[in-house]
Amino acid sequence: MTEGNNASPWGDLAIETRHLRKEFGHKVAVEDLTLSVPRGEIFGFLGPNGAGKTTAIKVLMGLVRATSGSARLLGLPPHDMRAKERVGFLPELFRFHEWLTAEQFLDFHGQLYGMALEKRRGRIPEVLDLVGLRAEAKYLLRTFSKGMQQRIGLAQAILNDPEVVLLDEPTSALDPLGRRDVRDLMRYLKSQGRTVFLNSHLLSEVEMVCDRVAIIDRGRVIATGALQELLAAALEVEIEAGGVTPAALEELRGLSQSVESLDGRIVVRLADREDIPAVAEALMRHGGKLYSLGRRRGSLEDLFIRVVEREESK
Amino acid sequence: MKLLLMARFTFREALHKRVVHGVGALSVAFLVLYGFLVWLAYRQLGEMGPAQMMALQFTLLGMNAVSGIGALLAVFLSVGTISSEVEAGTLHAIVPKPLSRRDVLWGKWLGYAAMLSVYVFLLSLAVSGIVALFSGSWSVETVPSALLLVLQSLVLLSLSVLGTTFLPTVANGVVVFGLYSVAMMSGFMEQLGSMIRNEAMVNVGIAVSLLVPSDAMGKLSSSLLQEGRSYVERIGPFMVNSQPSMWMVAYAILYVGVLLVVAQAIFSRRDL
DSSP states (O other): OOOOOOOOOHHHTEEEEEEEEEEEEEEEEEEEEEEEEEEEEEEEEOOOOOHHHHHHHHHOOOOOOOEEEEEEETTTTOOHHHHHHEEEESSSSSOOTTBBBBBHHHHHHHHHHTTTHHHHHHHHHHHHHHOGGGGGTTTTTOOOOOOHHHHHHHHHHHHHHHHHHEEEEOOOHHHHHHHHHHHHHHHHHHHHTTTTEESSSSHHHHHHHSEEEEEEEEEEEEEEEHHHHHHHHSEEEEEEEEEEHHHHHHHHHHHEEEEETTTTTEEEEOOOTTTHHHHHHHHHHOOOOOEEEEEEEEEEEHHHHHHHHHHHHH | HHHHHHHHHHHHHTOOHHHHHHHHHHHHHHHHHHHHHHHHHHHHHHHHTTTHHHHHHHHHHHHHHHHHHHHHHHHHHTTTHHHHHHHHHHHHHHSSSSSSSHHHHHHHHHHHHHHHHHHHHHHHHHHHHHHHHSSSSSTTTTTHHHHHHHHHHHHHHHHHHHHHHSHHHHHHHHHHHHHHHHHHHHHHHHHHHHHHTTTHHHHHHHHHHHHSSSHHHHHHHHHHHHTOOHHHHHHHTOSSSSSOTTTTHHHHHHHHHHHHHHHHHHHHHOOO
């Protein structure tokens, strides 16, 4: 399902793109991206490698110019200073100024945001706390591990208390504990009414925190919507039955999108809840013995693989 | 103002660069060696008499060395300031902040320009101070002459800043040093042409110095020191026969401005 735009054109959205296209020479990085990210949610931006995610984020951050189409941050074009002041960004591959201490680094970025000295003095210890680097405030960035660099990157992204935070692979260098910290941070930002736009390969992580996702491939959105609705739409039923005849399986195939059968266990994927009784009825009509029948909640990974494979087989 | 913030930051950052530490150490070694040579020469000349005459030659030698080191520093400081920071992703965290790309580019230039100006000016004064110490005479032309060397380094800095907006770091270094060498060579041709009264050679020299006015600034700097001196005093490897017009100073300043405007236009359109 795709988000409708019946509300005011750019009004309540944190991020919106319309028919965004970016070509590098002959290579099309983003083909036709139309995306709506409501405010106050954690939005997962997913897709296989080379799908155009980082390019799309770079367009939103004003690092790359779109070939055509439009992009809006908080209703403003990406180059607009009023948008830049209210947005935070953690780039994917970065190397910060290694000759600075964590504190000096944040002070410089605070000045780039235009924060006054007083404000910086108050805010820097706060964000160092939030990313768990309070004790390392006086350390040179040169001495930081990859995980610590990612944390300090997060700190500069939230330094100005932004309304929207775009995180490009924020946990790629972190261990499981670090990842949990980042999830907690994202939830905290959401509780403060902030919007988090998360590009991540870690689907389990996305599944844990995101309210809404968009899956893109070849620079187009191939699935988007509220995460719980998308997962619920992937309706799977697991059946344990005996005496299932080929004729019964044949009938099940007629009812469903896919049927997998192994050792008396059958997993049937259905389009509609009303098909569940029909499945049970068909099995029994063919003389099968039904021991159990349960609905299985699909995982984001299943959904991801299914929609991407469907797209790529086109 | 964000431009000045970038300039201050760039200046501080440069203080942490190895190339600056290297050039700093090199400069100290140079001044020691230079002082020693001048001392050796004066110890002998003092007995012979023409010490006053040699003061000019020593100053010219020292100033030419400053010019060379200044050129090196100008290029090495800035050769990858955009290109390598795009590669490292450093700019990806800076450009999305509420400042324009113009502030980033001009701020970087200004930071390096401040460092070069201080460095080249102080080193020039040190050179002429060493000569003054032994010869007992100090020429007031040293100050404008040093300022011209500053301008020369700013011309090279601006070329390098322009190059780094669209060329990879190493290619930019090669191109800027290439242009610097071509300017030096055609400057030499111009002097030679003037000596043998070959107008074509002089014209080619002038044309090249319009394209890359670095050597013209160096020649002007040298010729200022030679002004009003006798032929016998001036004769030597740094003698200027064909003095570039003083309008070249205005031209070089304009040239720097135009390069920066072009660099800004390229950088503003570039995908990072």
